[in-house]
Amino acid sequence: GDSVTQMEGPVTLSEEAFLTINCTYTATGYPSLFWYVQYPGEGLQLLLKATKADDKGSNKGFEATYRKETTSFHLEKGSVQVSDSAVYFCALKGVFGNTDKLIFGTGTRLQVFP
Amino acid sequence: SAVISQKPSRDICQRGTSLTIQCQVDSQVTMMFWYRQQPGQSLTLIATANQGSEATYESGFVIDKFPISRPNLTFSTLTVSNMSPEDSSIYLCSVAARGNEQYFGPGTRLTVT
Numbered sequence: 001g002d003s004v005t006q007m008e009g010p011v012t013l014s015e016e017a018f019l020t021i022n023c024t025y026t027a028t029g030y031p032s033l034f035w036y037v038q039y040p041g042e043g044l045q046l047l048l049k050a051t052k053a054d055d056k057g058s059n060k061g062f063e064a065t066y067r068k069e070t071t072s073f074h075l076e077k078g079s080v081q082v083s084d085s086a087v088y089f090c091a092l093k094g095v096f097g098n099t100d101k102l103i104f105g106t107g108t109r110l111q112v113f114p
Numbered sequence: 115s116a117v118i119s120q121k122p123s124r125d126i127c128q129r130g131t132s133l134t135i136q137c138q139v140d141s142q143v144t145m146m147f148w149y150r151q152q153p154g155q156s157l158t159l160i161a162t163a164n165q166g167s168e169a170t171y172e173s174g175f176v177i178d179k180f181p182i183s184r185p186n187l188t189f190s191t192l193t194v195s196n197m198s199p200e201d202s203s204i205y206l207c208s209v210a211a212r213g214n215e216q217y218f219g220p221g222t223r224l225t226v227t
Contacts, residue, residue, distance in 0.1 A: 032214045043206055043220040044157070046115075051214060089156065093214060100145060101172070102208075102216055104156045 002027040002094045006105035009087075013080055013112050021075040021108045023064075023090035031092040033057075033066055033073040034102070038087045047075075047088070080112045116141050116209050118219035126225045127197055134193045135222045137207035142187035145210040148180070151221070152203045160205075163190050197226045 007022040025031065035047040035057070048057030053068035062077045073090060090105040117140040127133050137146065148160040160180055161169040169182040183191045194201050202225050208216040 034215060036218075043118075044208075044218040046215050046217065049215055100162055100210065101147070101159045102157075104158075106156045 002031065002092060002103050004090050004092055004103055004105035006088075006090050006108050008106070009109040011108060011110045013110070015082055015112055015114050016079045017112075019075070019077040019080045019084075019110065021088055021090075021110070023073045023075065023105060025071050025073065025090075025092050027071075027092055027094050029095040030068070031094045033064070034091040034093070035062070035064055035073070035075050036089040036091060036104075038089065038107070040086070044089065080110070082112045082114055085110055085112045115211065116143065116217045118207060118209060118217060120205075120207060120219040120222050122222060123220065124223040124225075126227060129198055129226055131197055132193055132195045133197065133224060134191050135205055135207075135224075137190045137192070137219055139188045139209055143209040144187070146184065146190045147208045147210070147216065148182065148190075148192045149206045149208065149218075150203045151206060157206065160192070194224065197224075199226045202226045 003026045005024050032051045034049045036044040037047045048059040050057040050066035056065045064073050064075045087107045087109050089107045091102045119138045121136045146163045149157040151157045159172050160175045161171045163169045163182050163184040165184045181193045204221045206221045208218045
């Protein structure tokens with residue numbers, strides 16, 4: 001079945017460093033892909049999304065490009081801030097079977113220090 | 115985007131009891147979802163709740179343990195029945211939006227002792 005694999009955390013960076021969080025997926029066809037962020041003690045917030053190959057989702061300085069050839073949707077940010085410290089979840093929504101559900105990766109904790 | 119609230123935000127319950135979690139949305143939505151996030155883990159879908167029909171449960175989740183109500187297009191409840199410490203999790207509701215994404219409530223943090 002469909003699945004999402006994320007790099008394990010925690011990822012620890014200094015402020016203004018470059019961030020990459022890897023995400024790869026397994027799915028039939030062209031799923032929709034998402035990044036969600038969970039700040040401490042809060043629920044999930046949609047960060048960005050892409051619905052077709054080569055689409056680039058972006059928000060708040062974060063970007064991710066839907067790469068069909070490598071089945072990847074890596075999250076990047078050029079200069080992280082302390083306020084970006086959170087858990088980041090990659091997720092997909094498939095096109096076969098139960099197409100309403102989101103399938104999540106295990107999450108990657110990001111810690112940014114001043 | 116939809117604004118979603120959940121009650122309670124957290125609770126500590128004794129084993130063998132039940133807890134009902136409420137989810138309220140500020141607009142009418144067709145599909146609502148209930149997820150579980152066990153400590154340090156990712157989210158797992160429990161069930162999909164459509165108004166006017168029985169909830170659809172994912173593999174590993176059963177109605178007797180997690181009964182769901184969906185009385186109208188803005189409200190749903192999830193009950194965690196006969197709780198055990200293994201049920202200690204964050205329970206989140208979400209709604210489907212037009213753009214294919216889902217919006218999530220703040221979650222209910224449940225601890226079972």
